[in-house]
Every structure is written in structure tokens, then in C-alpha cells.
Amino acid sequence: MNTATQPQPVVEARQLDLTFQTNDGPVHALKDVNLTIDKGDFVSFIGPSGCGKTTFLRCVAALETPTGGSLTVNGMTPDEARRKRAYGYVFQAAGLYPWRTISKNIKLPLEIMGYSAAEQDERVSKVLELVDLEGFGAKFPWQLSGGMQQRASIARALAFDADILLMDEPFGALDEIVRDHLNEQLLALWARTEKTIGFVTHSIPEAVYLSTKIVVMSPRPGRITDVIDSPLPKERPLDIRDTPEFIEVAHRVRDGLRAGHSYDD
Amino acid sequence: MKQALAVLTVLFAIVAIWYAAVAPMNIRVALDQAERAGELVTPETARDRRETSTWVLMAKNPSHISTGYALDRPRLPAPDQVAQELWKTTGEMVVKGRAFSKRSLIYHAGITLQSTLWGFLLGTTLGILAAVAIVYSRVADMSLMPWAIISQTIPIVALAPMIIVVSSQVGIEGRGVPKAIISAYLCYFPVLVGMVKGxxxxxxxxxxxxxxYNASGTQGFFKLRLPSSLPYLFTSLKVGIAAALVGTIVGELPTGAVSGLGARILIGDQFGTPLAIWAALFAAAILAGLLVTLLDLLQRIALRRMGMNT
Structure with a gap:
């Protein structure tokens, strides 16, 4: 574990509340959420639908506004952090623009942020290599498989210098084999770039395999039931999933999910 | 290839029905003409024939049915007559080197095309600007959209003379401008609706x-909204240009215009020359077909260049 430097908090949430006003009355999407994410952490959010894991990520990204409590990102309000382009966001659907080639898609944030043309080209080739898509820059999105499209969308989030990467079920729509492969690549990428990653998932093995910290959440109202600091080493080959440590952590996650069972039926 | 076959089959059916319809439509005119030429027809007088049904007339005068296919002023001209007239007023004029004389439909189609294109340009510009306003401003959405819809419920035939009167009142010379305005009035609507959706x-x-990315509104417009709307825009443009052509012809109809396809239709009506009307009608249809095809081609090229496999 990386204990050489003092951990710096990147995201800090204190008694965070978010209530949506809907036609059917108020919905408590988040209730009394307390969480600290340190620099370089890989934090997974896991829980059933409606537990607020995506909502929490969107609050960090300033795409939702909390109705109570405090939330800071890099010591600023989330909206200030958004304006300083502190994070890259990867959505569940790759969401590449169909009229842009892969290169041009990755250039989208760079164009918006006003990078020079030469710098854009340099960064595109760098991140294409990072996600293992060299040679696909001139292709259009429909010419790529779903997994490759999602990698391109990760490259797009990596292209500018945000040190936080927020990922909302990025591999949710992909099959198991592709997902394993992408998980492995994502860990390698995380090791190389030393980014802080927030990762929403439905899958227990995925959460345990990837994370340094697993946040287990439960619905109605959305809240944190357990935060697990993973004892697994940073180097993680795929077969680490058969070790007793891995199975123990997975067990604890499952227990956490069961404890917060707010399944009404 | 399959599509061409389907289109040809429909075309063949239409022509066949058309030819079949010529006989009953024209039998009376044919018999009147034969009577004047001193031939024997049954019943003998026009009054008696008026009392007799078309089918009986055809049954009693089978030898005169064929006359109905070659009348100078038929009620319904046969397809080959229309084709001949069309050729006489277009291709033949070109051969004679008089393609742009006032007797040539090419000249009149040119006049109509000019107004159509101006109207199309005006209507498209207005439609796009209004759509942008509607998408970006709630006030515009609530105030402009209902009026846009109401504007399309007013019959253009009623509105056209007013536009012409008003524009001459404010000192606009010639028919070009009011025609373009009428044409724009019909064509802006599909563009507006398509663009709002896009x-x-x-x-x-x-x-x-x-x-x-903290992108600005302008960046969002040019990088996302505008490119996303292009497929919708092209579809609307194809509807819009056909509407613009109809608008121009309507603008030429009630105004005593002397040139343009609409004027040809009106003059043909006034002088009782149905062949001229039909030829002008077909010229308008062919013009519309060409314009829509051209836009379709543009759409294919543009969307292919944008990497969208349509």
C-alpha cells in the first residue's frame, strides 16, 4: 500500500443529502452520506438500483446539486471543480459522436478547452496508445465493437489533465469476457496515470478486483452501509480472484449488501 | 433494382388507367366534333346525347371512341398527347435554338425556379433561425410555435393575392419578391419543425x-446540436423545396402573371387549351422531382462525409 506520502483528500462528503421533488412526493436519493476519497484511490460504489451510487458520482461531477450537507472536490465546491475541469466522466453508454472519427471524438474536450492543434494530435496519440487503440483513430464509432467504443470514451476522458476519473458503470453493457479484459487494462492504466478513480458498478467481482476502497450502498433512502478498505495488493493478476483474501472481501461486500437489504418484498 | 421495378410497375398501372379513362372522358367531345363535321352519330342531337349515359354513347358509337384520343381540346388528353406537347414546348424548342423564347416551357420553368429558389432560401433561413430561437428560449417556444402552426392553417390561395397587393403598395416592383414571399411562407414550416426536432x-x-467539459452554449450548439440536427434538416429541406415550388406556382396563379409555370396553367385554362395545362403541370412535377433528387444527393454526400451510414 502506498503509505509513503500523507494521503490528501480529493473528495470529501459530510452528511450529504439529496432529495428529488417528484410528482409522487419527495425521493431521498442520498441520506447522510459521509465519505473521504484520497488521492490515488480507486473507489468502487456498489449497490442495487436506486441506492444513489450514480447520484453520488453525479454530485461529485456537479451534474446534480445536493440539498444538504457539504461536498468538496479538490478542496473546492463541485461546481468550481467542474469549471476547472478537475475530472473526466465516463458514461454508461460510450456516447461517441457518430459524425466524428475516434480521433476527432477524443479531440472534442481538447477543442472545447482550447488546446493547440499540435498539442491535440500529440495527446490523441498518447491516449489511444494508453487504451490500446492505436491505428483506430481514423475509424468512425460504428466501425468499432462496443468494448472498443467504451475504451475510446475512456481515452476521451483521459485526454485532458483531470486527475479524477469518474466512471458510471462503464462496462455494464459489455459481456463478461470483454469486461475482464477491460478491467485488467483499467488497472494497468490506473497504475500508469496515478489518477483518482470513482467507479460505479453492479458487479461484486468487478468491485473487489478493481478497488482499493469499496463503498457498499443501499436504497430508500440511498445511504452507505459499509466502506471496505481492500487488503489486496496493487498488483492484481486476474487469478487473484481465486485467492482466499479476494473471496473474503467479496463475502464482506455481499454481507453489506444483504444488511442494507431494503428490498420491500 | 427491385425498387426501380416497383416504381415502373406503378407507373405502368397509372398510364394504363389513364389511357382507359380517356375514352369515357372524351366521348362526348368526340361526338360533338363528329356531328359538326357532318358525320352520323347516335343520338343525333347534342341535347339527346346529354340525356344519355357515357357508357351507352360508347356502346352506340364504337367507331368514334378512337377520335377521343386525338382531340385538339380534349377533356382528358391521352398520355402521348401530353408527352408530345411537352416535347414540342421543351426539346423541340431547344433543337430549334429557341430554348428561352416565351413559347418554351424551359423559359417559364426558369422563371418559376428562380422564385422557388429565392423563396426556399428565405424560408429555410427563417425556419432555421426560428428553430434556434425556439430551442434556446422558452419564451420563443411558447410564443412562436403556436403562430407557426396557425400560419399553416390559412389557405395560401387566400393569402397570396393579399401579399401581392401589399408588396405593390409598399413599392416593390415586379412579381419576383411577392412570389418568393409566398413560396417562403409555405416552405419555412417543415424546416422549422424538422430543425426544432433535430x-x-x-x-x-x-x-x-x-x-x-464546462463547454459554452456556443460550443454546445456548433459541436453537438447543429451536427445532430443535420439528418433532420435534410429531410425537412426535401419537403420544403417541394412546398416552395407549390408556393411559387400558387403565387403565379391569381395574379395575372404572364410568365412562369403557374401563369401557363392559368392561361391554358382561360384559352381552353388543356394540353398546355397538362404540359405545364408535368413540367412542374418534373422540376419538383429534379429539385428533391438534387437535395437527396446532397444529403447522401454530406451524411457520408460525416461518417453516418444511411
Whole structure:
């Protein structure tokens, strides 16, 4: 574990509340959420639908506004952090623009942020290599498989210098084999770039395999039931999933999910 | 190839029905003409024939049915007559080197095309600007849209003379401008509706993505909304140009215009020359077909260059 430097908090949430006003009355999407994410952490959010894991990520990204409590990102309000382009966001659907080639898609944030043309080209080739898509820059999105499209969308989030990467079920729509492969690549990428990653998932093995910290959440109202600091080493080959440590952590996650069972039926 | 076959089959059926309809439509005119030429027809007088049904007339005068296919002023001209007239007023004029004389439909189609294109340009510009206003401003959405819809419920035939009167009142010379305005009036609407839909087509995650980049409104427009709207725009443009052509012809009809396809239709009506009317009608249809095909081609090229496999 990386204990050489003092951990710096990147995201800090204190008694965070978010209530949506809907036609059917108020919905408590988040209730009394307390969480600290340190620099370089890989934090997974896991829980059933409606537990607020995506909502929490969107609050960090300033795409939702909390109705109570405090939330800071890099010591600023989330909206200030958004304006300083502190994070890259990867959505569940790759969401590449169909009229842009892969290169041009990755250039989208760079164009918006006003990078020079030469710098854009340099960064595109760098991140294409990072996600293992060299040679696909001139292709259009429909010419790529779903997994490759999602990698391109990760490259797009990596292209500018945000040190936080927020990922909302990025591999949710992909099959198991592709997902394993992408998980492995994502860990390698995380090791190389030393980014802080927030990762929403439905899958227990995925959460345990990837994370340094697993946040287990439960619905109605959305809240944190357990935060697990993973004892697994940073180097993680795929077969680490058969070790007793891995199975123990997975067990604890499952227990956490069961404890917060707010399944009404 | 399959599509061509289907289109040809329909075309063949239409021509066949058309030829079949010529006989009953023209039998009376044919018999009147034969009577005047001193031939024997049954019943003998026009009054008696008026009392007799078309089918009986055809049954009693089978030898005169064929006359109905070659009348100078038929009620319904046969397809080959129309084709001949069309050739006489277009191709033949070109051969004679008089393609742009006032007797040539090419000249009149040119006049109509000019107004159509001006109207199309005006209507498209207005439609796009109004759509942008509607998408970006709630006030415009609530105030402009209902009026846009109401504007299309007023019959253009009623409105056209007023536009012409008003524009001559304010000192606009000639018919070009009022015709273009009438044409724009018909063509802006499909463009407006299509563009509003297109500009609103980006999904919520696509809009959120731009927000995470802290993109400005202008950047969002040019990088996301405008490109997303292009397929919708092209579809609307194809409807719009056909509407613009109809608008121009309507603008030429009630105004005593002397040139343009609409004027040819009106003059043909006044002088009782149905062949001229039909030839002008077909010239208008062919012109519309060419314009829509041209836009379709543009759409294919543009969308292919944008990497959208349509």
C-alpha cells in the first residue's frame, strides 16, 4: 500500500443529502452520506438500483446539486471543480459522436478547452496508445465493437489533465469476457496515470478486483452501509480472484449488501 | 433494382388507367366534333346525347371512341398527347435554338425556379433561425410555435393575392419578391419543425458530457446540436423545396402573371387549351422531382462525409 506520502483528500462528503421533488412526493436519493476519497484511490460504489451510487458520482461531477450537507472536490465546491475541469466522466453508454472519427471524438474536450492543434494530435496519440487503440483513430464509432467504443470514451476522458476519473458503470453493457479484459487494462492504466478513480458498478467481482476502497450502498433512502478498505495488493493478476483474501472481501461486500437489504418484498 | 421495378410497375398501372379513362372522358367531345363535321352519330342531337349515359354513347358509337384520343381540346388528353406537347414546348424548342423564347416551357420553368429558389432560401433561413430561437428560449417556444402552426392553417390561395397587393403598395416592383414571399411562407414550416426536432435530438448524457467539459452554449450548439440536427434538416429541406415550388406556382396563379409555370396553367385554362395545362403541370412535377433528387444527393454526400451510414 502506498503509505509513503500523507494521503490528501480529493473528495470529501459530510452528511450529504439529496432529495428529488417528484410528482409522487419527495425521493431521498442520498441520506447522510459521509465519505473521504484520497488521492490515488480507486473507489468502487456498489449497490442495487436506486441506492444513489450514480447520484453520488453525479454530485461529485456537479451534474446534480445536493440539498444538504457539504461536498468538496479538490478542496473546492463541485461546481468550481467542474469549471476547472478537475475530472473526466465516463458514461454508461460510450456516447461517441457518430459524425466524428475516434480521433476527432477524443479531440472534442481538447477543442472545447482550447488546446493547440499540435498539442491535440500529440495527446490523441498518447491516449489511444494508453487504451490500446492505436491505428483506430481514423475509424468512425460504428466501425468499432462496443468494448472498443467504451475504451475510446475512456481515452476521451483521459485526454485532458483531470486527475479524477469518474466512471458510471462503464462496462455494464459489455459481456463478461470483454469486461475482464477491460478491467485488467483499467488497472494497468490506473497504475500508469496515478489518477483518482470513482467507479460505479453492479458487479461484486468487478468491485473487489478493481478497488482499493469499496463503498457498499443501499436504497430508500440511498445511504452507505459499509466502506471496505481492500487488503489486496496493487498488483492484481486476474487469478487473484481465486485467492482466499479476494473471496473474503467479496463475502464482506455481499454481507453489506444483504444488511442494507431494503428490498420491500 | 427491385425498387426501380416497383416504381415502373406503378407507373405502368397509372398510364394504363389513364389511357382507359380517356375514352369515357372524351366521348362526348368526340361526338360533338363528329356531328359538326357532318358525320352520323347516335343520338343525333347534342341535347339527346346529354340525356344519355357515357357508357351507352360508347356502346352506340364504337367507331368514334378512337377520335377521343386525338382531340385538339380534349377533356382528358391521352398520355402521348401530353408527352408530345411537352416535347414540342421543351426539346423541340431547344433543337430549334429557341430554348428561352416565351413559347418554351424551359423559359417559364426558369422563371418559376428562380422564385422557388429565392423563396426556399428565405424560408429555410427563417425556419432555421426560428428553430434556434425556439430551442434556446422558452419564451420563443411558447410564443412562436403556436403562430407557426396557425400560419399553416390559412389557405395560401387566400393569402397570396393579399401579399401581392401589399408588396405593390409598399413599392416593390415586379412579381419576383411577392412570389418568393409566398413560396417562403409555405416552405419555412417543415424546416422549422424538422430543425426544432433535430436541435433537440441530443440525448441527456450527450448534453451532460459537454457540461463536464464546462463547454459554452456556443460550443454546445456548433459541436453537438447543429451536427445532430443535420439528418433532420435534410429531410425537412426535401419537403420544403417541394412546398416552395407549390408556393411559387400558387403565387403565379391569381395574379395575372404572364410568365412562369403557374401563369401557363392559368392561361391554358382561360384559352381552353388543356394540353398546355397538362404540359405545364408535368413540367412542374418534373422540376419538383429534379429539385428533391438534387437535395437527396446532397444529403447522401454530406451524411457520408460525416461518417453516418444511411
Amino acid at each position: 436541435l433537440r435530438s441530443p440525448s441527456l448524457p450527450q448534453l451532460d458530457l459537454l457540461k463536464t
